Amino acid sequence: MSDYPDYTSLLQIIGSDIMVPIDLQGAYIMMPVDIQAQYVTLDIDIVAQSVGDISVDIAAQSVGNITISIAASTITLQVNIASITGGVAFNVGTVTGTVNVNLASSAITLNVDIKAQTIGNLTIDIEAQSVAIIDQPNWSAINATDKNFTLADNDMVFGEESYGSYTVTTGKTLFICGASFWMQPGAAASGDLPNFGYLRLHNNTDNINLAALGGNGGGGIVFSKPIALAAGKVLRYVIGCMANHTCSGWLTVWGYEI
Amino acid sequence: MKAMQALKKGKFNDMQQEPQPDGSVIITLVDRVKDKVYKLRVRDLYGENEQEVDIATGEPIA
Numbered sequence: 001m002s003d004y005p006d007y008t009s010l011l012q013i014i015g016s017d018i019m020v021p022i023d024l025q026g027a028y029i030m031m032p033v034d035i036q037a038q039y040v041t042l043d044i045d046i047v048a049q050s051v052g053d054i055s056v057d058i059a060a061q062s063v064g065n066i067t068i069s070i071a072a073s074t075i076t077l078q079v080n081i082a083s084i085t086g087g088v089a090f091n092v093g094t095v096t097g098t099v100n101v102n103l104a105s106s107a108i109t110l111n112v113d114i115k116a117q118t119i120g121n122l123t124i125d126i127e128a129q130s131v132a133i134i135d136q137p138n139w140s141a142i143n144a145t146d147k148n149f150t151l152a153d154n155d156m157v158f159g160e161e162s163y164g165s166y167t168v169t170t171g172k173t174l175f176i177c178g179a180s181f182w183m184q185p186g187a188a189a190s191g192d193l194p195n196f197g198y199l200r201l202h203n204n205t206d207n208i209n210l211a212a213l214g215g216n217g218g219g220g221i222v223f224s225k226p227i228a229l230a231a232g233k234v235l236r237y238v239i240g241c242m243a244n245h246t247c248s249g250w251l252t253v254w255g256y257e258i
Numbered sequence: 259m260k261a262m263q264a265l266k267k268g269k270f271n272d273m274q275q276e277p278q279p280d281g282s283v284i285i286t287l288v289d290r291v292k293d294k295v296y297k298l299r300v301r302d303l304y305g306e307n308e309q310e311v312d313i314a315t316g317e318p319i320a
Binding site for chain 2: 144145146147148149150151152153162163164165166167168169172234257
C-alpha cells in the first residue's frame with residue numbers, strides 16, 4: 001500500500017456509483033479533498049472543541065440557497081458580498097451585539113427596521129452626492145396623502161356666510177397647514193370698492209373655532225404648527241362677505257391626513 | 259356611488275364644494291393616486307338626512 005517513501009498512500013477510485021464510508025480517528029489528520037463534478041451532495045458534520053479556520057470559496061454563475069445556522073456564545077462573522085444584483089437578508093437576534101456593515105456599491109437600497117426597547121446611540125454618517133430631508137407636509141404632497149379643500153360661492157351679499165364641510169377619515173388625523181380666501185366683486189361697478197371678507201375654520205363637532213382671518217379682497221395664513229383634527233371630527237371651513245355689494249368668495253384650506 | 263365611497267373613505271386629495279341655492283352642495287374630488295376625478299351632489303352633507311341627489315337637477319336619484 002505504500003506508494004510514497006514517507007509511507008503515505010494514494011487512493012484512486014474510478015466508478016459511476018461509489019460509496020466510501022470513511023472513519024478516521026487520529027491525533028492528527030490531513031486530508032485534502034478535491035471534488036470536481038457536475039453534481040455533488042456533501043454533508044459535513046464537524047464536532048470539535050475548537051475549529052481553526054474554515055474557508056469556503058464558492059464560484060458559480062448561480063447559487064441557490066445557502067443556509068447557515070450558527071449557535072454559539074460568541075461569534076465573529078465577516079461577510080463580504082460582491083454582486084451586481086441580488087438580495088441578502090440578515091436576521092440577527094441577539095441580546096447584545098455589534099453588527100458592522102460595510103456596503104460598497106454603485107447603487108444600494110438599504111432598508112433598516114430597528115425595533116428595540118432602548119437604543120443608546122445611533123450614529124449615521126452619510127456621504128452622498130445628494131441627500132433630501134423632506135418635512136411631513138411636503139412629503140404628504142409627494143406621497144399623495146395631502147388634503148386640500150376649496151369652496152366657491154357666487155353672489156354673496158353683506159353678512160352672508162357660506163361653508164364647506166369635511167369629516168376626518170376613520171383611523172386618520174387631519175393636519176391643517178394653512179388657509180386663504182379671496183373676495184371678488186360681482187359687478188364692474190363695484191370694482192373700486194372695498195371687498196371685505198373673512199374665513200373661519202371651525203371644529204363643528206366640538207363647536208370650537210380653530211382659526212379666523214379677515215381682510216379686504218382676501219388673505220392667507222400658514223400655520224407654524226399644523227392644526228390637528230382627530231378622526232370623525234367635522235371640519236367646517238367658512239367664508240363670509242362683509243362688503244356692501246355682491247361678491248364671489250373663494251376659500252382654500254390645505255393640509256394632510258395620515 | 260363611487261364618488262360617495264371616495265368621499266366617505268377619504269380616498270382623495272382635493273375636494274371642492276360649491277353650495278347650491280337649494281341647500282345642496284356639488285362636490286368635486288380628485289384622487290391623484292389613481293388619477294381620477296369624482297363629482298357628486300349631496301343634500302345635508304354629513305347630516306342625519308344626508309342624501310346623494312342628481313347632479314344636474316338636485317332631485318333624488320331614482
